[in-house]
Amino acid sequence: MGLNIQDLAISSREFMPGGPLEDRHANDVENEAPALLIDGVPDDAVELAVICHDPDAPLPFGFTHWTLYGIPADVTELSPDADGDHRPGPNDFGTTGYGGPQPPDGHGVHHYYFWVYALSRKVEGTPDRKTFLETYGDDIIEQNRVIGTYER
DSSP, X not given: OOOOOSSOEEEOSSSOTTOBOOGGGSTTTTOOOOOEEEEOOOTTOOEEEEEEEXXXXXXXXXXXXXXXXXXXXXXXXXXXXXXXXXXXXXXXXXXXXXXXXXXXXXXXOEEEEEEEEEEXXXXXXXXXXXXXXXXXXXXXXXXXXEEEEEOO
């Protein structure tokens, strides 16, 4: 997997890049996924995937909060109900779909990376984050991320 950043962009109207996520997005509050905007998808993309990952979690490989597959390449917005519109995969809570921030009390600011991947082939099934990256890394045409923060 090489460096793949050009025009693909992901953002949200609900938080500024590097800004805080609202409490309603937290796992133990409303657990509502933030709406995400996607732009600049390459013409040769077949499908998109989205992953939310917290590298600040006190675990060896961080914590994956969301894996979402089966997103058509022409989608420009993911609603808070995106799990019902696409194919949610496993998160590190041991469930499927969006699982919002839930950092340990007093652990400081955590960063939530919402990655979008434009792929040259469709994702089969619902792999976890590590398996997705290992299996589809060479199929990523472009990728980008927006980062939100959360703290208790």
